[in-house]
Amino acid sequence: MRLVSTQAVTEGDILAKTIHNDSGQVLLQEGISLSSRMIGRLHELGISFIYIKDDRTADIEIEEAIQRETKQNAIKTIKREFRVVSEKSTLNKAFNSPQMNKHFSKVIDEILNDLNSHQQALSILSDVITYDNYVFTHSLNVTVYTLRLALELNYNEKQLKEIGLGAILHDVGKMMIPLEILNKPGKLTDEEFSMIKAHASEGFEYLRKQHDVPLLAAHCAFQHHERLDGSGYPRGIQHNEIHEYAKVIAIADVFDAITSQRVYRHAMLPNEALELLYAGAGTQFDQSLVEAFRSVVALYPEGLSVTLSDGREGIVVKQNQSLTTHPIVRIIRENGCDLQDCYDLDLAQQLDVTIVKIESILANTV
Known part of the structure; x- marks a missing residue:
């Protein structure tokens, strides 16, 4: 395929x-x-x-890191809990959700179980699912990326539960924002952009009042748009003022946001999204965390058509877990000619050959 x-x-x-x-x-x-x-x-x-x-790549098997049942359960829980927040906020009612931590802890456990049994680099592009609300799927994806990175960082069980809850709730404040603004296809006015930015503070204010939600999770919602150089919001805090959990979630948040299709722009491919993160490494994002993240995501997903630095063209057929920038590529064109007998090239074994281009028609969509 x-x-x-x-x-x-x-x-x-x-x-x-x-x-x-x-x-x-x-x-x-x-x-x-x-x-x-x-x-x-x-x-x-x-x-x-x-x-x-595609007959040339009929043997490609896509291993999904998160099982379909896990995704469905997670989205069902996120929808239920977030919609209660939205309904109550519309009525300007303060309330507690005593089961929120319990419900989301179960979701986090299921995601961790799947991630622990899946050692391949993450490729959520392989999950061909359509969602009825971007905030719901984004919350799930950010949680998956966050937990996979946290496992790479050797977080213990307690830390995994804490950061997982912070990730799944990081955008709960967006449920206080009208959908017509969240999904506006055109440029936001200054007032509308201020409303969008307020979701970090709104989420914090809501979560800190929930008796069963740790204050640390509320701070993840509060700080996930803060940046090392102080250019973030809502408080413009810097470096060590930002909790490490928020620094991790910030990377997952940006990566998923720019690799997702939105009404106002096309999705980027993972390698392009990582380049953007690297552009801000050391200034906006923690460089060591960006480098760790590179090792856990599939930069060139299976099935992607690529051109190599020596001119050969092929299709990615498998990831190299130890070197995600150098997957295994099935060569289908050489010297400008289609090959009758395609063959696989392991780029991890030929470090002088790199991917320099993705299929042009893909590149034109981002």
């Missing part, structure tokens, strides 16, 4: 991986021939990338 942008899909392409909604219902079944109407629907649903059948 080959990973392609939905902008690059053509009528007649065969879907290689079933597309579900966040309740587990099948929207498009694997094996179906895509019509122009179906392709248009993919665009409407905000799906950036899909897998299509």
Whole structure:
């Protein structure tokens, strides 16, 4: 199978991986021939990338780090808890949610169980699921990235539970913001942008009043937009004033935000998103954390078409866990000619050869 942008899909392409909604219902079944109407629907649903059948890479198997049942349970819990927050805030009612910690702790345990049994680099691009609310899926994705990075940092069980809860609740303050502003396709006014920025403070104020939610989780919501150089918000604090959990969540938050399709911009690919994080390493983001994050995410997901520094063209077929920048690539074109006999090249064994370009039509969508 080959990973392609939905902008690059053509009528007649065969879907290689079933597309579900966040309740587990099948929207498009694997094996179906895509019509122009179906392709248009993919665009409407905000799906950036899909897998299509390709005989040269029919043997690619996509291992999902988080099981479908785990995702469905997590989204169900996030929806339920966050919607209560939204409804109560609309009515200007202060309230406690005594079961919130218990419910989310179960979700965190299930995610950790999946991550501990999956040693491959994370590629959430492989999760071809459509969601009905960006905040819900973003909260789940940030939690997955955060916990995977925390495992890489050798956090103990207590720390994993703490940072996991902080990650899943980091954007709860957005439930106090009208949807028409959160999902506005055009440029925000200064007033609207101020309302968006207020979600960090709003989330903190809500969480610190929840009797069963640790204050540390509230501070994760408060600080996840702070930056080392003081350029963040809401308080403009710097370096050691920012809790390490918030520094970790900030990286996961930015990475997921820019690799997700939004109404106002196309999704970036993981390698481009990491370049953006590196551009801010040492100034906005903790450099050691960015470097650790690089080792746990798949920068070039399986199925992605790439061009190598020596001109050969191929498709990524497998990750190298020890060196995520150098996956295994199936070479399909050499010296400008299609190959009858494709072969696999392990870039970790040939460090003088690197990926210099992704399929151009993919690059044009970001």
